[in-house]
Amino acid sequence: MLNCEEAFYGGAAGGGKSESLLMAALQYVDCPGYAAIIFRKSYAELILPGALMDRAREWLTGTDAEWKESEKTWHFPSGATITFGYLDNESDIFRYQSAEFQFAGFDELTEFSERQYRFLFSRLRRPDNSNIPLRIRSASNPGGAGHDWVKQRFVTEGLSHGRIFIPAKLDDNPSLDREAYIKSLNNLDPVTRQQLLNGDWSARTTGSMFKREWFKIVDSAPANCSYVRRWDLAATEAGKGKDPDWTAGCLLGISNGNYYVKDMKRMRGSPQSVEALIKQTAQIDGVATRVFIEQEPGAGGKSLIDYYTRQLAGFTLRPDRPTADKTTRASPVSSQAEAGNIYLVNGLWINDFLDEIEAFPSGAHDDQVDALSGAFVQLSVPDNSFDAWNKTLLKQAQLGDKNVSLD
Structure with a gap:
């Protein structure tokens, strides 16, 4: 049992x-007046299935503890309480400036700022006659916005302060289906997999995703490849002292x-x-190649897609609306590349591409990666095989669809 003020379980x-x-x-809910709070970055993360509030409900339902939804707090017969809170923004710390706790916990500490973490030390208080230790406990995987300060505070400085x-290992949880979980983690990019698995x-994801x-x-791609051309748009000319983004269009095929x-x-x-x-x-690629253009949020993005749809009449053009950050979108590509499943057809573009993708996500540009x-x-996405696509094109041609376009 640890009675030290700070402890971190991470890995x-x-x-x-x-x-x-x-x-x-x-640990101390049998002690009168004991108050604990556990934080996640957002309230949505607290209420996820299997997350902290759900787990507490599994453990405490049917006991003498009473849940008060309006307070997000469990009340115990001794008068002790455990509350669940969140610190989404820096200013959220002030919602707790008049509170008093003997325990503060942070789940996924690397999602918090160091300022948010350190502020909670000001909320640790107890009466003079209390023997309850003042404790801050936290847990996290490596990675995340707070990786550096968490590593410095606990991994680097640690015991000297x-x-x-306490390093966390996969084997620490005997109830976990280890084999299935490792199989799932193998789909991640190498850096994230190293962080979460080991x-x-x-x-660190510092230019080492690829x-x-x-x-x-290779000199050529198989003849039966199904292709898409995806554009990442920019429309700024280079000038003295300027290093604007590039317009990049990737022609990618799949076969076997x-x-x-x-x-x-x-x-x-x-x-x-x-x-x-x-x-x-588009004319060079041919009508069998589907064209995708990234659609920016808002009316301007929709108008641009509408404009290009008219300009590329006769070709299949669809908007691509990314819902994740660039690093997340690149992760499955990284996994496939590491497995040796991505080939480059020889051309003058290769050196610039390799320079950019090897530096990602820390390089100056990421347009080709995106x-x-x-x-x-x-x-x-399912049902995008070459045969299915060409059958659709053939059917549309037979029906006289001059635009050869899918809905």
Whole structure:
């Protein structure tokens, strides 16, 4: 039993970190006046199935403890309480500035700022005659916005400052289906997998999501590839002292579970020159190649897609509306590249592409990576096989659909 002020349980996913926090919070609920609070970054994360509030309900329902929904608090016969809170924004700390706790817990500490964490020390208080220890307990996987400060405070400084760091391992949780979970983690990019599987605090996503040697260079792609061309748009010309984004268009094909980057267009220019490139490229790729353009949020993004749909009459054009950040979208591509399933068809574009993707996500630009990630998503959705696509094209042609377009 740890009675030190600070302790952190961090490392591999699946080690039972959340359960450990809840058990620590429950440790003194038989003591009158004991008050504990456990934080997640957002309220939505607190109420997820299997998350802290759900787990507490499983453990405490049927006991003498009473749940008060309006307070998000369990009340115990002794008068002790355990409350669930969140600190979504920096200003949320002030909602607790008049509170008093003997225990504060942080689940997924790397999602919090150091200021939010340190503020809770001001809320740790107890009466003079109390023997309840003042404790802050936290748990997290490596990674996340707070990775650096959490690593510095507990992994690097740790014991030298009286802070206990307990490494979390997958084997710490005997109830977990270890084999199935490892299989699931193998779908992640190498850096995230190293963090979550092995609890490696030195594994960082700093330009190491991709390695250039993972990509095999071939002279041609198989004849039966099904292709998409996905564009990441920018419309700013380069100038002195300026380093604007690029317009990038990735032509990606799939055949027998392998992916082939056949071509990558990349340019900086005016909106007119970008439009001319997209139209010319569509003509070169042919009508069997589906065209996707990233749609920015709002009316402006929709208007741009509508405009290009008219300009590319006769070709299949669809908007691509990303719902995740660039690193998340690139993760499955990284996994496929590491497995040796992504090939590059020899061309003058390859060196620039490899330089950019090897530096991602820390490089100056990520337009080609984003274009590839978007193309990969479109090829990975069900029923996008080459045969199904060509059968659809043939059927539409027979029905006299001049635009050869799918809804």
